[in-house]
Amino acid sequence: MIISPPFLSQPNIPVYSDQCVSDVMPGGIVGSGAFPVSQAMAWHGGIHINAPAADEPVRAIADGIVIFRRDGGTARYDAQDHSTGCVVIRHKTEIGANGANAVEVVYYSIYQHLRLLDANLPAVNQAVYRKDKLGLAGTIYGRANCIHLEIVAGDADTRNLVGRDTGNLPLTSDGRTDAVYGEVYVLVPAKSPYHSAQPTGATLPAAAGDSGGADLIVGIRYEAANATLTTYQLTGEVVGAAIVETDAEYNLYTEANTRHGRLSASVQTTSSPSGWYELLRFGRKLGTDPLPNDAAHWRKVAVPGQPGGVWLDLNASNTRKFSDADFPHWSGWKLIDDDTQDDNSQCSSALIDAMLAPAAQPTTPPSGPPNMNGPSVPTPQAPENATTTPEQKAANRKQNLCKPAVQAKLAKTVCKFPTEWAKDEVRKRWAWTRDKGNPHMPYPLEDETDFTEMSDFAQKLCFWEELPAEDKARLTIKHWHFHPREFIKHFRKCGWLGxxxxxxxxxxxxxxxxxxxxxxxxxxxxxxxxxxxxxxxxxxxxxxxxxxxxxxxxxxxxxxxxxxxxxxxxxxxxxxxxxxxxxxxxxxxxxxxxxxxxxxxxxxxxxxxxxxxxxxxxxxxxxxxxxxxxxxxxxxxxxxxxxxxxxxxxxxxxxxxxxxxxxxxxxxxxxxxxxxxxxxxxxxxxxxxxxxxxxxxxxxxxxxxxxxxxxxxxxxxxxxxxxxxxxxxxxxxxxxxxxxxxxxxxxxxxxxxxxxxxxxxxxxxxx
Known part of the structure; x- marks a missing residue:
């Protein structure tokens, strides 16, 4: 999979970093097209992105087939202009292999609110290629040079993309091997023994201590010649400071041969430098070259109480191995599929609601006198209970939705809900906006004229009914939505080429x-x-x-x-x-x-x-x-x-x-x-x-x-x-x-x- 952002406005940087991707995809903030919900707690399947310049072309994020295109136009709603140009692309690529069979995936990118389609944009059912011009960014709510970008996939493809389609990543066995990329992770069980120096001999010295009472995750990331080892709690919090092994990647070959060479002659018959090379890079052997089952993968990592690092065997028999291809929950990834009210566009997910609810309060107050010279600390929201009114709950969620930390967590959700682009579904799915007493909608569209104006406008943006039958069947009307910026950054780690x-x-x-x-x-x-x-x-x-x-x-x-x-x-x-x-x-x-x-x-x-x-x-x-x-x-x-x-x-x-x-x-x-x-x-x-x-x-x-x-x-x-x-x-x-x-x-x-x-x-x- 090769994938790029929809704007390529940094011509002096040939290979974009994650920061570059963020820089050329500004936007997606609350009140201006955030993912996955709006302030009114309506599902929103993409993000609004500000074009870096008025004439900066919108480009295809990956190779694909154009399955829908609509020329640019203007629709007015609420006395504001909205551009109606749209392009939908089906992308088919590979992210790995299961034996001799490639892991193929299909996903779709949706580019809404284009003011003009490019003159060379292919017709429907014709190929388009990554970096090809699609058109120019248009107007959203009267704001110029913006697009709505959405990335979606059906059930089977999401299982291939993510490795699962429900819940947290299972930890009872190793993660997927049909796709491995990015940071690799090792689950270290509680009370794992550690040593103060790297054991190198055949006889293991007595342990200097253990890793503590909770399971830990050790991440290994090779980048810019070095290896960075970061210890995480299962909840994602970092333990201590990351430990950097300088030039560790450049030295992998030498280190693999060294570790193989330390083995006795008899054990070397069940080993190979190639097997060690994979163990050091991936945390496990992915190929067929020999490696002893009990090969000790000693790395220096931080554990609770030992911020300077101790030596742990990351290949002990009770460890488990994963990578970014597993979309691990300690990295923030959550699959959301608990909204059972699919007949409307309001978010009724308890999982999303829990992410927006007030944080639990500490059981003991902070000790010591207040810091009168330090920055002001926001007053914590009161815990919600049976007496909390719906209006206060709604206010809490709107306030928390605007917090950058909460937005960062929501960006790692993969949410399943029906498309908002089905013309025949608009009036039914938005009927809830007419209801009185909805605390998220203090000014409902009670008047039929107001509701019709809104639904007529929404229908002008729809395209679902015009998609090819094979794509509607593959997606189904209820499908998975990814935060576009996070999706692009994540799969740029993949490196597997179709x-x-x-x-x-x-x-x-x-x-x-x-x-x-x-x-x-x-x-x-x-x-x-x-x-x-x-x-x-x-x-x-x-x-x-x-x-x-x-x-x-x-x-x-x-x-x-x-x-x-x-x-x-x-x-x-x-x-x-x-x-x-x-x-x-x-x-x-x-x-x-x-x-x-x-x-x-x-x-x-x-x-x-x-x-x-x-x-x-x-x-x-x-x-x-x-x-x-x-x-x-x-x-x-x-x-x-x-x-x-x-x-x-x-x-x-x-x-x-x-x-x-x-x-x-x-x-x-x-x-x-x-x-x-x-x-x-x-x-x-x-x-x-x-x-x-x-x-x-x-x-x-x-x-x-x-x-x-x-x-x-x-x-x-x-x-x-x-x-x-x-x-x-x-x-x-x-x-x-x-x-x-x-x-x-x-x-x-x-x-x-x-x-x-x-x-x-x-x-x-x-x-």
């Missing part, structure tokens, strides 16, 4: 460069070819970029820029020539005469026995078992007695026996091996005596120098240096929040003594 999103990352037109003399040969790839090339690798590719932290920020664009040249734009997982002389009697690549049968294979084209062996050491023989003497090579170059240069002899490489190790061809023939080996190489690359993580280079941004440095780390020389620059720039254009473009530009790139003008063609890859 098949069509992957296909769009293959450039439609690119160039291969030849020198002496210099020329640029065009390479054209159509949509069908692009879709086919990634299709067999899509799930394993996503697993690899998730495992090795490549799916975030600039890293994926860098990664794609490298694998495209290595695989001839995902055309082949075997190096051209397969380690043999060409027809003219020359070796096609430097040092090929030495690595021969250990030619490049997989997404990153593993080359030389040393790399094949290093990858086997990472996953161990349990995952890459010995061959038994049979190898796939039509020229018979690997036998039970053949020796091979482990590395370039010019760099000191010597010949060794490869047998009985695994058949190197499975790096190319198996999709998991092809993708995972690329991720392994990416995080394991060593230069000289210094460990260098290519992700560290990627985090420097999309500069020519950073792309070039990654190229040298991957290839070791200058092969494809210029092509890699163009591929990476094309990829970041698609992945980022940069405005769409279709042009071809010339960029001057230098490498060594050579400077070349390369072409980057930004024509989108589309059907």
């Amino acid at each position: 098949k069509e999103e992957l296909a769009q990352l293959l450039p439609r037109r690119s160039y291969k460069y030849r020198f002496t003399p210099f020329r640029a040969d065009p390479v054209n790839i159509g949509w069908a070819t692009a879709l086919q090339r990634f299709s067999i690798y899509s799930i394993e590719f996503n697993k690899a970029i998730r495992k090795y932290g490549i799916s975030i920020g600039f890293r994926l664009a860098h990664f794609l820029g490298q694998i495209y040249i290595e695989t001839d734009i995902v055309r082949t997982m075997r190096e051209v020539g397969q380690g043999r002389k060409s027809s003219n009697g020359n070796w096609p690549a430097p040092a090929m005469e030495f690595y021969t049968v250990f030619f490049g294979r997989g997404m990153m084209q593993l080359t030389w026995p040393a790399n094949y062996d290093g990858y086997r050491n990472f996953r161990t023989a349990a995952s890459l078992p010995d061959s038994g003497g049979s190898y796939v090579d039509q020229w018979g170059r690997i036998t039970t007695t053949s020796t091979h240069y482990w590395a370039n002899p010019r760099d000191g490489g010597v010949q060794q026996l490869w047998f009985p190790r695994y058949d190197p061809d499975i790096i190319a023939s198996d999709a998991h091996n092809s993708c995972d080996s690329a991720g392994w190489y990416w995080v394991s690359k060593a230069i000289g005596n210094r460990q260098t993580n290519i992700n560290q280079v990627c985090d420097q941004g999309m500069t020519s120098a950073a792309i070039g440095r990654a190229s040298v780390l991957v290839n070791g020389g200058g092969y494809g240096y210029f092509e890699r620059q163009g591929y990476a720039l094309f990829a970041i254009q698609y992945l980022s929040e940069a405005s769409p473009r279709t042009d071809e530009v010339q960029i001057q790139i230098s490498h060594g003594r050579m400077t070349a003008s390369i072409s980057v063609n930004y024509q989108p890859q589309r059907p």
Whole structure:
């Protein structure tokens, strides 16, 4: 899933942070289109957003199909203008996989109150793409440059999006594995033993204490090279201060090998650095590489009474593992489906009411004299009881609704209630606004003329009856509503790319460069070819970029820029020539005469026995078992007695026996091996005596120098240096929040003594 906000008004920031998303989506405040209820306690399924500028276009938040469009117009109500332009988009994408089956989800985005639809907006049933212009923001209650944005989903899709459709997250077993992203969480049971220093030996020392009388949640978030470990109560309150492990992500590969290496030789047969790598990143093993069931995941975390941190085993047998994909309740997420009065639009949810009711008062008054110099403290609302009048209850809820802390909690609710956009339902659903004695509606629309004026206006905004039958059936009239800003921020953590999103990352037109003399040969790839090339690798590719932290920020664009040249734009997982002389009697690549049968294979084209062996050491023989003497090579170059240069002899490489190790061809023939080996190489690359993580280079941004440095780390020389620059720039254009473009530009790139003008063609890859 790739998703962006509806306004992209910060052109100097290519990849938006959460703060950027909030900055370009201002609004949604009480009295001006808040979610999920209004001051009159009516359901409100979206938020009103202020356009950053009058001419800032409203854009599609994700790829999809236009299922409804209505040209801009004006409707007056209560002596104020409202724009009536509207676009509804169906989005279908993926957020993970269950085995070999992708987890597909469908959700809908609704853009109301557009004053003008874009001239290039596709017709109904036609595709629209993320960042495409939909139109211009209109007027709401006389206020210019505003839109109403809504994101909704049906029951089955909400179960796939959230992982459940009712209640809090169950804690009796681990969370979902078909989708894992964002912060990972470990439930630590009450009274879990802790240690004052990290245990490293085979014998566990006596515990220094325990974690206290309540279950705790430990969150692990990898970001900006570091790991941040935060301890939460089950209610969401943070315990102590978060503990930051500096450069922990860059060092994950080293740490995984270290922890595996501490095990005894006999235990190592049930372990692998790969398994440890997943344990450290995800809090559990998601793949198939071995890891002892009792592998101790020691991390330093804060617990009650120990704010400086103690060492807990986050993989003890009674711990439970989750991630942001589980929408955990300690992060604030609540599913609301307890409004049984579906025949009207008034919120009758007891769960929402409880969030708006006065907070419980402390049982003991604060001690000490009052602070006369400090800020004034609001007078607490009196607890409600049997004598509290309906009017006072309504006043309490309206007052609390306006509090930022309450709004933040409401933003994390996912609420199920009927659409407000069904024309045939308007008069019935809003009939309650005519009733006397409703404390939330002190001025009811008793007069038929007033009510008809309101309902006629509301019907001008409706569209439900005009949606395709398949979408009405998928949603049903009562469906789930997400806070749009929170939905966008949440799923930007996902990082899983659907098949069509992957296909769009293959450039439609690119160039291969030849020198002496210099020329640029065009390479054209159509949509069908692009879709086919990634299709067999899509799930394993996503697993690899998730495992090795490549799916975030600039890293994926860098990664794609490298694998495209290595695989001839995902055309082949075997190096051209397969380690043999060409027809003219020359070796096609430097040092090929030495690595021969250990030619490049997989997404990153593993080359030389040393790399094949290093990858086997990472996953161990349990995952890459010995061959038994049979190898796939039509020229018979690997036998039970053949020796091979482990590395370039010019760099000191010597010949060794490869047998009985695994058949190197499975790096190319198996999709998991092809993708995972690329991720392994990416995080394991060593230069000289210094460990260098290519992700560290990627985090420097999309500069020519950073792309070039990654190229040298991957290839070791200058092969494809210029092509890699163009591929990476094309990829970041698609992945980022940069405005769409279709042009071809010339960029001057230098490498060594050579400077070349390369072409980057930004024509989108589309059907």
